[in-house]
Amino acid sequence: MHSSSVHSLPANEKERCAFLSSLPLFRGLSQDTLAYFSEHAREEVLPKGKILFLQGDPVNYFYVVMDGWIKLFRETLEGDEAVIDVLTTHHFFGEMAVFDGKRYSWSAQAVDLSRVVSWPAAILEEQALLHNRLAINILRSMADYREQRDREIEHLKVQTAPQRIGCFLLRLVSEHWDKNTVPTIHLPYDKSLLALRLGLKSETFSRALNVLKKETGITIRGAAVSIPNIDKLSHYCCGACSNEFPCQDLKQSNA
């Protein structure tokens, strides 16, 4: 797996402050408020596999991912694991900390060497009550995230396995897109995790990927995927999806 740019040492105050101010979450806040958050931040470097908390634990902290990948998942009594999402830089979780006494509804684990910042739930709540702008920022981010989740639910309901994979690839493309280069992307984490993320078994994932290759002409070498014909891929995947052609995410990144 390609390494992300995780420093093994926590950032210093200035670095952290710069990172925080780059987040939509903290946009428009006063320097004082930012400094306050930075002071009270707990920064952690997480080794691969590190569990942050388990489903059912009381919500004590609110987290923002700085680097790496954090997996949110639920485990059933029968031992199946449902991966709810896999988050990376700039994503946050635990925002239900604005309730008191609630519990995490999933477990969180570092997929790879990762880095997160966190704050005690009380601080987030206190500051959100104090600074309307912060509350609004959280709200916007959550509304944004909700759209993604709704899309995800649609995908689970109406797309086939190969289509879900293709749709995921298209979303990756849209993030890094440079129109002048051949669209080539790297799968951000293990195929087996990706499979779970998409609600599939890894065997099914593997087979579905083969189907996708045949149908859309993409090629795969390890984690590297190249997409010679984006339109073909979009057409194959998005017909079973309500997003107009090409994909909504793609459109956003073009705008």
Next chain:
Amino acid sequence: MHSSSVHSLPANEKERCAFLSSLPLFRGLSQDTLAYFSEHAREEVLPKGKILFLQGDPVNYFYVVMDGWIKLFRETLEGDEAVIDVLTTHHFFGEMAVFDGKRYSWSAQAVDLSRVVSWPAAILEEQALLHNRLAINILRSMADYREQRDREIEHLKVQTAPQRIGCFLLRLVSEHWDKNTVPTIHLPYDKSLLALRLGLKSETFSRALNVLKKETGITIRGAAVSIPNIDKLSHYCCGACSNEFPCQDLKQSNA
């Protein structure tokens, strides 16, 4: 279908104000603010099947359901319909109105004779900026809702059709539970819609219900479902779900 208590005429100012103040969304707001919302509210009675807006329309209004059932759904190019959720009294939608210029990511339709209140997006945004308490309330409701959605995603990934149905029934039970009576509930809307809501075809739904009868001893007459043995039902459904036994929703209602 059993009729909900929809009045055919809009409520008067006082009624509406009482309804609004009962919403968690408006909890703790000043009388003035409530009155302001009430004044600017547009109340609509929606005939069965009425489309409120279509996916892709610009977000002009923020809605709260007063009575009835509102279906949020997406349609694929191939004509499949994915029902994202079916909302009822006290639920709200269109809260992405706090962004400007965004578009609805699904369509909304009245399933039955329903009644909704709505406000121009600008009013919601303006008031959320003005009254921190409102922003916090929206935020809390959204965090709450997110938990439901995450659960839903898990269900789609790991539960079988009969288990999903059983889980849905358990949630209904928990809403109306009176420990002293035999747990009997009414399906809130058409079985065919319920099927879509759970990501199934109606034929599959019907068959899955038969399986559930055999496995858990429930009986069904039309829309009436009685559950002689809740534990058996929970056990059958929740083994494939990460919520502890009995179901989290059930626990909440007991607390």
Next chain:
DNA sequence: CGAGGGTTTGAAGTGCATCAAATAGTGTGG
């Protein structure tokens, strides 16, 4: 080189969808 995890492949099974048709249920006008 060899151990161990991640990934792919094969054969067989299960669950859900599809298509087609029967049945139950609901609302209508007579």
Next chain:
DNA sequence: CCACACTATTTGATGCACTTCAAACCCTCG
């Protein structure tokens, strides 16, 4: 209150998608 029309629901037969279990392959890293 009944008969008809129409819709919702159920049932049957069959097919496809995804899973399961098992084994091979591959890749990395000590």
